[in-house]
Amino acid sequence: MDLQIDGNAALVTASSSGLGKASAKALAREGANVVVNGRDEAQLADAADEIRAVASGEVVEQPGDLTEKEDIEQLVERTVEEFGTVDHLVTSAGGPPSGPFLETTDEDWYEAFDLLVMSVVRLVRAAEPHLREGDGGTIVNVTSRSVKEAIDQLVLSNSVRMSVIGLEKTLSKELAPEVRANAVLPGSHETSRIEELIEQSMDRGEYDSYEEGLDDWADGNPSERIGDPMELGEVVAFLSSPKSSYVNGTAIPIDGGSGASNL
Structure with a gap:
């Protein structure tokens, strides 16, 4: 299937490994020009080379820490500088530390919120004018199935990631019809x-x-x-494409059916 995103500009955060890298690879393979991101510059360079090996568009790496407001602004600025705009924003971030509730500190909660929620807030705020410019801007938030089912020992993820889903649903209404916002909820990959x-x-x-x-x-x-990470990446690419033009405000589990939630 031709996803019709050839030549589009995509920014994918935390894409030097894992599900972020798979998302960037899937978009690049479909012809999108992609900016990839990570904190470790050597790992980021290796990931960019791996993505270039399958890409039919351009791949540019931009290091940065998603808890730093200035780094986030530079990510968006670099994407616009390289490709003229931002058509697709994919937000991904590493998970907060595991552990039970009574062993978490105030600092743990603030750090988790900064990493998982404020990174998305700042990215969307910076990218929004560019996302509105094109013929179909998209936002895809990579979160976790923990927003539907609490996972033992993951109280920070269980609690804080739900804010991203509330934000995604709100954005799907406030930014429509120019921009669509969706989320994917990965299980084990x-x-x-x-x-x-x-x-x-x-x-x-x-x-x-x-x-x-x-x-x-x-x-x-x-x-x-x-799951194979590329199975999630391909869903992200689909949600970023005109082929999913009537999909907006959804949160899609990608877990092989392992979830027990009815909705």
Whole structure:
């Protein structure tokens, strides 16, 4: 399917690894010009090279910390400088620390809110004039299935990410019809983070092999596996395209059916 985004300009945050990188790769493969972002410049350069290998558009890297207002403004400015506008904004960010409620501090809560919510607020604020300029600006927020079902030991993610969904729904109305806003809610995907957790478990003797660890992560999933990051990336690309022009204000689980929520 031709998604009709060839030559469009996309900014994808936290795209030096994981689901952000998969989203950037899917957009670049469809012909979009993409700005990728991360804090580690060496890792970001490697990710950009990996994306260029499949891209039919241009790929530009811009380092930056999503908790820094100035870095966010520079991300948008660099995208406009390179490509003239911002047609598609994909917000992704690393997860806050795990742990139970009683072990979290005020500082933990403020840091999680700054990373997960204020980064989106600042990105949309800076990108909004450019998103409105084109024929179909889009925002896709990569969050987590934890907004539908609280996950044990993830009180910060469970609580704070829900604010992004409230913001996404509000934006889908306030910025329409020029700009559409949607969210994707990933379950477990085979990212470098999952690989790291499985390898740590193997070091502790909890698994005899990496495959056993993957099977454990997939336990209870009707699809009998965890996701490939590109499966989520392709949904992000679809939501950024005219092919999804009547999809607005939605939050789509990408979890292989593992969620127990009816809605």
